[in-house]
Amino acid sequence: MEAQTQVVDPWQMTIGLLGLLSGETCPGNPVPAARKPASRRSADKPVPGLTIRVLERATATRVTLAWRDPSRCAYCDQEWYRTRARRSGVCAVSGREIRRGEDVYRPRPMRPQALNADAMIHSVVLDEAGRA
Numbered sequence: 001m002e003a004q005t006q007v008v009d010p011w012q013m014t015i016g017l018l019g020l021l022s023g024e025t026c027p028g029n030p031v032p033a034a035r036k037p038a039s040r041r042s043a044d045k046p047v048p049g050l051t052i053r054v055l056e057r058a059t060a061t062r063v064t065l066a067w068r069d070p071s072r073c074a075y076c077d078q079e080w081y082r083t084r085a086r087r088s089g090v091c092a093v094s095g096r097e098i099r100r101g102e103d104v105y106r107p108r109p110m111r112p113q114a115l116n117a118d119a120m121i122h123s124v125v126l127d128e129a130g131r132a
Helices: 010-022 123-131
Strands: 051-059 062-069 073-084 103-107
Touching (some): 103 123
Antiparallel strands (some): 051 062, 073 103
């Protein structure tokens, strides 16, 4: 019996490995992004260098964002839901204090957990960003 070997394009492998290191989940990444347990960093202070773009406002409580954090991860089309904050924290975008019970947007829970799963964006901040 002959052993079958799979030929892997070195360029595609390089791009895939770079995607693993960056947390990139954009289409065209041939290797799924590695996931690390979410830290509380983005829940404690605003994320330096963070850019978000509202791609779609599907309903009054659900938006699709492009989230780019140069130090942790990038998501091209991540769904966020409006909910009540389960704990106090800080808005990842504005640095505004978030108190338990206030309206916030959070990433949709998924498995494996997104690198920014602990992040919160105050609803006022995201609503203003959607109008801009």
